[in-house]
Amino acid sequence: MSLSSLPPQKKRKLGSxxxxxxxxxxIEAAINKSLTEGGSLNCLADLLDLARSSLDAAILHKVLYALYRACVSIVASPKxxxxxxxxxxxxxxxxxxxxRVGEYTDMLCGLLADEEKALRTAALQILMSMLKHLSTAFSAASDTPQIHSVHFRKIVGAxxxxxxxxRSGSExxxxxxxxxxxxxxxxxLSSYDDVRWFFFRDSTALLRSYKDSNSVPSQIIxxxxxxxxxxKTMPTEVAELNGYWIVELGASPPKTSSNSNQHDGESEEPIPIDQDDWRTFFDDAPPAKSATPKSNQPRVHTLSTHQSLHSLASHRAQFSACWMTLLPHIASSAPLAARALAVLHRxxxxxxxxxVRLMDWIGGCVDFGGSNGLLxxxxxxxxxxxxxxxFPDFYTRLYAFLxxxxxxxxxxARFFRLADVFLSSTHLPAAILASFIKRLARLSLAAPPAAIIMTIPxxxxxxxRHPALMVMIHRIDDEAELDPFDETETSPLRTNALESSLWELVSHRDHYLSSVSTLAKIFSEAFTKPSYxxxxxxxxxxxxxxxxxxxxxxxKDPAVALEPAIKLFPTSALEEGQATDVVSELWVF
Structure with missing residues (x-):
């Protein structure tokens, strides 16, 4: 067998x-020389080709940062x-x-979904750093602070x-x-107010770019x-608007004049009237005898992008528009609706x-029932x-969950937590409260011990909390043959629960589990103990x-007085007249 003239595979790989x-x-040195001496920058395309052909993650990592340094130098140059x-x-x-910078950006956006974690992280860091350099260059060129919108839209889209x-052929x-x-x-997103504002705006625009709601890709939603x-971070006052990734946007904007409707250098597409324009949310009519004329009150939608970034109302409006655009797309998906409902109230x-514009969407989610309906x-x-x-039907909808x-x-457990909050108001009618506790008492008859232990407290x-209901445990009516409570009635106002009694709780005093029976005896004692x-x-x-x-x-040991049996299994028929029982008669051999 002849020896190979090629070096070992490991050495070949290291050499490559x-x-x-x-x-x-x-190539990077040639680019820097061209920028310094004013030569050709065609070698930038060679570096891009090298990045496209690099399958090795380590090599691609080096090429990406070489391209980053080259692009930053190009962006800062007069060219x-x-x-x-x-x-x-x-x-x-x-x-x-x-x-070429756009091609590099597209490549980085694709790498955000790469299977190599280091490449994903590097691509995101480079994209956000490029955003800062591009925005600075374009702000200097236009004499107006602005973000490079095209670049950031690519990031949001990716x-x-x-x-x-x-690097992969998969989808x-x-x-x-x-x-x-x-x-x-x-x-x-949580640290920089300008990034968060533009993320809301561009995400909303991306969703609205699909004419048909059914055509929106599910992954976007x-x-x-x-x-x-x-x-977890949203500004609640103007003083909290103090973090800006684009330094130029952090400068104080000029004040809005009453007759000015000029926007900054960044061009924005007009929003159709029939769409959910956030700028119209603040156009409420002033009071009839307002001391300040409406013409002297600047409208929020007249703010430039730079001014909007320093306006708390604008941040809230973009946040609202993003959620209001997203929610209709998840209304038909119970798992997604559950995730949204979990964070909605806080x-x-x-x-x-x-x-209050959320009322219709939330009301539709109640029909899901279960945990989603409770949320x-x-x-x-x-x-x-x-x-x-x-919302007059609120307690009727809640009663339907019982x-x-x-x-x-x-x-x-979630139901009891929420029901305790919902029924805590002292202004609720006694008939509604009586229906709820009567219904719970009735359900406890067929409930497991753990549920009964929740129900009694x-x-x-x-x-x-509501002394008007005490009549339900003190009612003594020997002539009553039927319970007046109508458990088939759907309205808690018409169940006649207040004319009934909580006799179901008395039955739990004889429950087989001692913890349940002991807890149920609390209703036969004076109500002097504090609430549970x-x-x-x-x-x-x-x-x-x-x-x-x-x-x-x-x-102490329990008292037991059992007479021990003489024989566990009798061997003959018991004598006549001897004490016997059915079990002993069956076990005779």
Whole structure:
């Protein structure tokens, strides 16, 4: 067998890597020389071709940063400044350079979905850094602070659409990678007010760009929701608007004049009247006898982009428009609706300009039933309590959740938590409160012990909070043959529960489980004990109840007086007249 003249495979690979690295350094040096001496920049295309052909992650990583340094130098050079490109040739060069920078940006956007974590992170960091350099260059060229909108729209589109990586032939993950999402949220979306404002605006525009709601790719909806539901930072006052990724946008904007309707250098497409224009939310008519004429009150929609970034009302409007555009797309998906409802009452409603506009969507989610319906009722209750929403059927919808299932399903504890909040008002009619506790008492007859342990403290607290219901445990009517409570009635105002009694709770005093029977005896004592801490009873299951019984320490041995049997299995028929029982007669051999 003849020996191969080729070097070992490992050495060949190292040699190939070294040659690629030297090639990268050579091309980068040529680009820098061309920028300094004014030569040709055609070698930039060679570096892009090298990046496209690099399958090795380490080599591609080197090429990406070489391209980044080259593009930053190009962006900062006079070659890309439109005001300094006076000749036709210089304009062609500028167009060609911007095209190559665009190709580099597209490549980075594709790498956001790459399977290599280091490449994903590097691509995102380079894209956001390029955004800063491009925005600075274009702000200097136009003498107006602005963001490079085209570049940022590409970033938003890549994060929401998740196109396939140029290194793979697959169609992409379609879902944004969790590490990439968290990095973008923690580093930029939660920290910089301008990035957050433009993210809301461009995400809304992306959703609205699809004429038919059914044509919106599902990954856009799910990915956008994953960003919004994890966003924990929203400004609540103007003083909090102090973080800007684009330094030029952080400067104080000029004041708005009453007759000025000029926008800054960034061109924005007009929004059709029939669309959800955030700028019209603040056009409420002033009072009839307003001391200040309307002409002297600047309208929010007249603000330039720079001024909008320093306006709290504008941030709230963009936030509201983004959510209001997203929610109709997730109304038919119970899992997505559940995720949105989970953050709605704390993370969305307080930051919206007009939260009552959510009423229709939330009301539709109540029809889902189950845990989603409860979350929707929680959001509705927030609108009723804090924003004066008129929803007369709220307690009727809540009463409909009181079925046998609520005592057995996993969201049982959530129901009791929310019901305790909903029924806490002292202004509720006694008939409604009586219907709820009577219905719970009736359901407890066929409920597991853990559910009964939740029900008894809940009813006790309700009786303590509303003394008008005490008649339900003190009613003595020997002539009553039937319970007047109508359990088939859907309206809690017409169940006749207040004329009934809580006799179901008395039956629990003879429950087989000692913890239940002991707890039920509280209703036969004077109501002098303080209200129960409901949270102490909501997490019980069969497992926790069994563990409690097993670990219970007996103060003294139980009294047992059983006569031991002489024989476990009698061998002959028992003598006539001897005490016997059915079991003994059956076990005769």
């Amino acid at each position: 890597t070294d040659s690629r690295l030297k090639e990268i350094e050579t 890309i400044n439109l005001s300094k490109c006076l000749t036709e040739e210089s304009k062609l060069v500028r167009t060609w350079l911007l095209g 994060l929401l659409l998740c196109p396939s990586s140029p 992409g993950h379609h879902k944004v990678q969790p590490d990439l999402r968290d990095t973008f949220i923690d580093t930029w 799910e990915n956008l929701l994953s960003f919004l539901e994890r966003l 993370g969305v409603i307080p930051h919206m300009d007009k939260p 929707a009722l929680n959001a509705l209750f927030t609108l009723i309590k804090d924003y004066n929403l008129d 079925t046998r299932d609520v005592m057995h399903l996993k969201y049982r 809940f009813i006790y607290n309700t009786l303590k 801490a409901l949270e102490d009873f909501l997490d019980h299951t069969y497992a926790t109840l069994f563990e409690t019984e097993v670990k219970r320490k007996l103060k």
